[in-house]
Amino acid sequence: MTDDVFAADGRVIGTRAIATRRRLLDATAKLLTEQGILDLRVVDITRDIGSSPATFYQYFNDVDEAILELAKEATEDEKPLVRLLQPGWNKKTGLEQAHDFVDAYMVFWDSHHAVLRARNLKAEEGNRHFRAARTEANLLIMNALAAMVTEGVNAKRLPDSLDPFTTAAAVVAMCERLLAFQPEMAKRGSDKNAIRNTLAILLYGALTGH
Amino acid sequence: MTDDVFAADGRVIGTRAIATRRRLLDATAKLLTEQGILDLRVVDITRDIGSSPATFYQYFNDVDEAILELAKEATEDEKPLVRLLQPGWNKKTGLEQAHDFVDAYMVFWDSHHAVLRARNLKAEEGNRHFRAARTEANLLIMNALAAMVTEGVNAKRLPDSLDPFTTAAAVVAMCERLLAFQPEMAKRGSDKNAIRNTLAILLYGALTGH
DNA sequence: GACCTATCTGACTGACCGTCAGATTTTTGT
């Protein structure tokens, strides 16, 4: 029962409809990547799957609903990252662990950046549902990061005036933003590897205090 | 001559037109703040100043052009921040200097966040003009930050594998993002002051290595 | 007051949104 899929009016839908809905979601993700949220049109989405706007509204009340669902799917891919964030990064292996996390985050980002960007915009513009989605997505990661900071503070490697949760947010911010900047920074001579290294060092420093 | 103001077709305009154009820009900024870029309509902007859509298109070829101009105006307010970023932050006064910068940045952010958010979205979605605007805006600050990092690297306080420019980008990212997160984090118990302190400490650490 | 120029806008075309009634396809019952 849990894996029932619903139409916009709430009724349970069958296999054909599930497939159509899925194609709509995929087309939405594709166009979001290619054209950005500002030029995303329902007509384009349905044209892309060889259908008509009316079909879209069978399954979603508006485009937001489709994007929100994509954002929730992205969140599922984010959860495994938490396993790379256990307290205990030490001088010997910590930097390498930071690298592992950065690498995993880069892969995650690359496959969902358009959807995540849309989610963050909606959240920042005050949309309740997208706020909740972002909060939920970041919660596990933020808590894991905050726990690492707390450990550093307790071990007196980090100043106790540091707020763990804010630091966690800063770390997430660095990751997201540097990856978004990437293409532009490449032009200024900072290649992907420099970004990867620098990010790992900054993470390692901010989280452990080493 | 330099302070001539132009219509959309390039002709120089007079005082009445300049005033109208200004009211359009102000209304654009206001609605951008109130409703966000996704719900920004030319009709609303012109309704707001008691005019008609045709008037808007006298002065701007599209909404982007108006937002871009607002973004450039914001950049002017950002330039003075560079003076707070001179190399030489030391153990005695450095943290306080970091606080000063964070405070100034908060004021700047508060008065322009809607426009900056729109600018960044457009830039990230690949719009050439907004990319250029963002790059130009960040350039002075980034260079100043990068110079501080370079100083830290030279003094062996920071690892030389750290790319100064990337670090500068990370610092800007932290500032922008934490301020954007602010309302949401308040709910989780991190108040404005905690954010201010944490940001200052992180900046101080990342920039100087102390 | 007559004329000239700058500024503004009503009215229009075309595109997209979101809806709904009815057409089409699939499933069910016998």
Place this chain on the structure above:
DNA sequence: ACAAAAATCTGACGGTCAGTCAGATAGGTC
């Protein structure tokens, strides 16, 4: 295998907004 019922899909429509243009209005000059 066939008809009836249910599920799915879509053409066509009313409403709103983008962007254009010709003509109306306001301001300045002599």
